[in-house]
Amino acid sequence: MTPSARLSASIDLLAAMEAAPRKPADAIANSFFRERRYIGGGDRRAISALVWDVMRGWRRLGWWLAQQGQRPTPRLLAGAQLLFDGMSVQDVAFLYVGGRFAAGKLSPAEQAALAALDGQELVSPAMPRAVVLEVPEWLLVRLEDTFGKDVERELEALSTSAPLDLRVNILRSTRTEASRSLAREGLHAEDTTLSPWGLRLEGRQPVTASAAFREGLVEIQDEGSQLVAAITGVEPGMRVLDYCAGAGGKTLAMAMMMENKGHVVACDVSEPRLEGAVKRLRRAGVHNVERHLLVEGDRWAKRRSGSFDRVLVDAPCSGTGTWRRNPDARVRTTQTDLEELLVKQAAILDRAATLVRPGGRLVYATCSLLRAENADQVQAFLGRNPQFSLVPSLSPFMPEALRERDMVALTPARDGTDGFFAAVMERAES
Structure with a gap:
């Protein structure tokens, strides 16, 4: 052209x-x-x-x-x-x-x-300051509440383009082998510093055309998203629920952590998103995952009450943490959108909590930077559900510096990842 x-x-x-x-x-x-x-x-x-x-x-x-x-x-x-x-x-x-x-x-x-x-x-x-920082006035106030004096540094980082992160599928390869496979096709990747499975390439690269991708050695997934899966601490043989699975990115990572042993259920309200996971599961060699479409009046959840060792709620959110990849969200998101999301997140958390077995864990995650969607949402949930309490992840897949935290927040400026939040809550034994 x-x-x-x-x-x-x-x-x-x-x-x-x-x-x-x-x-x-x-x-x-x-x-x-x-x-x-x-x-x-x-x-x-x-x-x-x-x-x-x-x-x-x-x-x-x-x-x-x-x-x-x-x-x-x-x-x-x-x-x-x-x-x-x-x-x-x-x-x-x-x-x-x-x-x-x-x-x-x-x-x-x-x-x-x-x-x-x-x-x-x-x-x-x-x-005006909000124009310089590329955010609406109403949202700038909330971001200042989250970051204080660091808000400008964080928003500047969100205005840059994101690198291309890959998660190595250890069911099929090692990080070294996957990196070598990519290099043979001119795709030179560096190990990520936080995720034990991550590789990073700069700029837009034709990864999906590579043999490493076609053969299921790697999946495209931001390093922060990989850590959300890691913080769940899932193990082989567990019963695990990915309650807002979408196209299955974190489902795949958890199935990998479980070495294809045990059972993972990927739920979502969108049939096209769940269908999009089929090809990814097949390519990755994952065979311990069941998909379930959540519909109005569905009795599926009631029949499985209190039966899962781990329930991950990657909740629908404002997506402020993904602005490097989705800058249009800065323009599209309204204050009404956020208010509606806060109500939806609370309802989803309460429903998902009923599926956690006594002694099991509920992990709440968002790709938001806003306190209202993250720590405030968790504290409100704990107030409504005293049988749950915050606990450290202790997942061996988490970086040592983050392993003992019960709430983890990642940002582009500080961590070089998309903005992610995750909290680990354990249900009392009785």
Whole structure:
């Protein structure tokens, strides 16, 4: 594709995201490229890079355009991003050449708006603090409550692009062997510092085309997510429930920890997500997992009350910890969304707790950075359920520095992972 065609496709993708503000950007991008299979891998990466850079700087770019009296249209957002990336205003304008495979020519007003940005820095001293930090005002207050004086450092880290983390499947390989397999195809990975199974690659890499991925030696999974599985401390022979399993990332990790011995049940309210786990389970060589779709009026949970050694609740949340990968969530999440999530999380925790056997453990996790979804949610649950208490994980798969904690919070700035939270609670024997 020509540079003009790449820009045009980027604008089209941004427009598709603007038209579906409640749908995750990665899902829109997947559909966009699936419908345009003629776009090659290199072009896809270039288009995605520009679009995700726009999403990371959405509020700041919009602020600059507002100073010129312009609405932040996909055309102007993409052009402004290219300017702040270092292109000259003449070179940017040249990309809007019109025709079948290029963006339409800039109007005089658009030209003037972009010309006014030439030579400017993306961050201006005149910007409101919430704009500089790329968060809504209401959410900045909550993040300040979580991080205090470190909030700017953490939000800056969330504005960077995330590395590509892999979890080595020790049912099929070792970390050394998997790393060598990747290296043979030009994919050079480093061991992660916290997860005992993790490998890290920088930038976007074609991992899914590699033999290591196809043969089930590795799975794509952030190091923080790997540690959520690790903190459960599951062992071979246990009965384990992944209550909000989604497509099964943590299910796979726990089955691996259990050496395919015992029984894991992966539950979710979404049939497509559970179906998405089938191919992953087969590729990983996992055969001790059962899938169950949770539906209204289902008596499945009642029949299995108090029967699981471990119950993991990876609860639906605001996703603030994944902003490096999902910068669109900064724009999509509203205060109403958070209030609804807090109610949902509490209800899910209470239901899942009934499935834990006496002496068993309930692990609550989110990919959120907000105290309201994490420690506050746990303390409220313990107040309603005095038969549970916080206990240290003591899982041998956890780093020694985190092993004796009953609540673990990970952040991009401090730990180099996505933002994750996990708490371990044990049910009294009687």
